[in-house]
Amino acid sequence: MPDRFRVAVTRRLPKACEDRLRENFEARLGDDDTVYTPAALAAHAAGADGVIVSPAEVVDAPAIAALPSSVKVLSTFSVGFEHIDVAAAERRGIVVTNTPGVLTEATADLTMLLILGAARRASEGERLLRSGTWIGWRPTQLLGVQLEGKTLGIVGLGRIGGATARRALSFGMSIAYHGRRPSPEAPAGARFHAVLEDMLPQCHILSLNCPLTPETRHVLDARRISLLPRGALVINAARGALVVDDALIAALQSGHVAAAGLDVYTGEPALDPRYRDLPNTFLMPHLGSATEETRFAMGMLAIDNLAAVLAGQPPKYRVKI
Ligand code: DGY
Numbered sequence: 001m002p003d004r005f006r007v008a009v010t011r012r013l014p015k016a017c018e019d020r021l022r023e024n025f026e027a028r029l030g031d032d033d034t035v036y037t038p039a040a041l042a043a044h045a046a047g048a049d050g051v052i053v054s055p056a057e058v059v060d061a062p063a064i065a066a067l068p069s070s071v072k073v074l075s076t077f078s079v080g081f082e083h084i085d086v087a088a089a090e091r092r093g094i095v096v097t098n099t100p101g102v103l104t105e106a107t108a109d110l111t112m113l114l115i116l117g118a119a120r121r122a123s124e125g126e127r128l129l130r131s132g133t134w135i136g137w138r139p140t141q142l143l144g145v146q147l148e149g150k151t152l153g154i155v156g157l158g159r160i161g162g163a164t165a166r167r168a169l170s171f172g173m174s175i176a177y178h179g180r181r182p183s184p185e186a187p188a189g190a191r192f193h194a195v196l197e198d199m200l201p202q203c204h205i206l207s208l209n210c211p212l213t214p215e216t217r218h219v220l221d222a223r224r225i226s227l228l229p230r231g232a233l234v235i236n237a238a239r240g241a242l243v244v245d246d247a248l249i250a251a252l253q254s255g256h257v258a259a260a261g262l263d264v265y266t267g268e269p270a271l272d273p274r275y276r277d278l279p280n281t282f283l284m285p286h287l288g289s290a291t292e293e294t295r296f297a298m299g300m301l302a303i304d305n306l307a308a309v310l311a312g313q314p315p316k317y318r319v320k321i
Helices: 015-024 038-044 061-066 086-091 104-119 122-130 159-170 196-202 222-227 245-254 273-277 292-310
Strands: 006-009 026-028 050-053 073-076 095-097 151-155 174-178 191-193 205-208 232-236 257-262 281-283
Touching: 006 015, 015 026, 015 292, 038 050, 038 061, 050 292, 061 086, 073 292, 086 095, 095 292, 104 122, 104 159, 104 205, 104 232, 104 257, 104 281, 104 292, 122 281, 151 159, 151 196, 159 174, 174 196, 191 196, 196 222, 222 245, 245 257, 245 273, 273 281
Parallel strands: 006 026, 006 050, 050 073, 073 095, 151 174, 151 205, 174 191, 205 232, 232 257, 257 281
Antiparallel strands: none
8 A cells, every 4th residue: 555545637627636736646637628539548547546637637537447447536617427438437446526505606697697698798809809990889780689588598507507597686587497396496486397399489599507427418409499489599618519500500500599609619718610600609719717706726626536535535516327
């Protein structure tokens, strides 16, 4: 037994988290902040008792199989865990943990930014100003959509969806939501729809806030987009693969969807280039949880989870399947 547990970390973490790792573990920190391939991950984890990964690393069944037998815990610096084959990890006796709760408010803030950015044509406004071609205030310039009085439909009203709904209420919006069952996170007055198709025609703004699972992959397809009222906005701060890109892009091109606010993309960091070319998209590079406070809290929680498993204790957040 070494004096201290050995921990491999794939990415740079906030300084306080890296300091804590160095103080408490034999820590092998990611030093170049690149995404690890499965082979690089296995090499980096050689001899490690635990590994901290980011949502950018694909830890599928082959990657799990390649991990050294010393690894007992995979702690992801994220709430999302679709990048990890949890069943394959469990079969190898590796506990998987994640970081829910601490990124709720930051991600809800970002969701509101996407809603406002899409509704008020923020990308077009910024591009106009930066191009140096703005000729001044005009009564009809870049008219957007007012939020007050509109219905926000949320797919997946968990912690983040609930925090987004509370913010939207303060903008004078009403809330509808769809999920498998009524949510304890739903604010008073939010209308639950067991059938997504029943909710869509009411949504001036549709926000995807559900996890990516086999059931939710491509939940927003051409048929469902066609059920939105013309001129609706589509917002995605959850995962890119919730959306069929061809369908959303066609709807943005035709104007059936007036604008989209997106923080996440299929195949990140690549994204369908048509999103970049469309004027009516407001795009962020997966910044939902990117605040100093939240990334610190995520890092500390990822370390707490890992330390608990290595100490033989139940972690605060073990991913269960
Ligand atoms: C998560 O935690 O899953 C986010 O996507 C990263 O902020």
